Amino acid sequence: MEEILKQALLYDFYGELLTGHQKRVYEDVVLNDYSFSEVAENLGISRQGVHDMIRRCNRLLTGYEEKLHLVERFISLRAQVGQIQKIAGEHRQDPAMKEIEGIAVSILEEL
Amino acid sequence: MEEILKQALLYDFYGELLTGHQKRVYEDVVLNDYSFSEVAENLGISRQGVHDMIRRCNRLLTGYEEKLHLVERFISLRAQVGQIQKIAGEHRQDPAMKEIEGIAVSILEEL
Structure with missing residues (x-):
């Protein structure tokens, strides 16, 4: 980094x-x-x-x-939530996926 | 708590x-x-x-x-990832949902 x-x-x-x-x-x-x-x-x-x-x-x-080790944990966490956001975003025509995408975005904003 | x-x-x-x-x-x-x-x-x-x-x-x-405020942030984060896990688990016949569920479980194990 x-x-x-x-x-x-x-x-x-x-x-x-x-x-x-x-x-x-x-x-x-x-x-x-x-x-x-x-x-x-x-x-x-x-x-x-x-x-x-x-x-x-x-x-x-x-x-x-x-x-x-908080920065280390944070970087790993951000990458994993980013991956969830990406997958959910690719299927956002599905309402449940859209909901997951919204939660992931909210987590990433807070991190 | x-x-x-x-x-x-x-x-x-x-x-x-x-x-x-x-x-x-x-x-x-x-x-x-x-x-x-x-x-x-x-x-x-x-x-x-x-x-x-x-x-x-x-x-x-x-x-x-x-x-x-790390404990506070952690508790909020754990609740949000838990919500993702729950939604994804309810739709795990969908392979993308299954993948998201897996990532959420892995995050919760690390937290």
Whole structure:
């Protein structure tokens, strides 16, 4: 998986376990694609400080994943529900299939 | 939901974030249904110590759920996939329905 997508997924699952300050820096750099220098200037900290914090956040988020495996389970689950949606969508003239397709779409929206 | 079931689900999702010692005590009391006195004696700590640790573990696990909402999402998801399984099972003479039923069963086993 692309590194940035993996980071975003890790953040999506475990971001709430970071402090407010860590979240702000992580979001600016990883999700909003600001440069280390821009974020450093905005927050009045050094460029190295931003760099260290991102590294620390990545270690924390990766550590949670190594323990809980939620992103891994989520990716597998999404693929399986996607498969149900595809099969049901190909037969949606059948009302029961249409109902299944609707549930699958609703699950995928929530995931 | 029954309190004991809720505790078991919380532990299932977030238990790996507890220390080894906390896990051992929590499993003995909550999952294996030993009494506080038995666990205290086995581990050579006071009954009050066991009591305090269970309370602390419950606070930690509940705190993770308040931040991450994984048990909540899991329960909703399981209900929706269960619904798909039910509908597909009622039409399993149709090969596509049989395939969907199989995927739903596999998801429920993994959840």
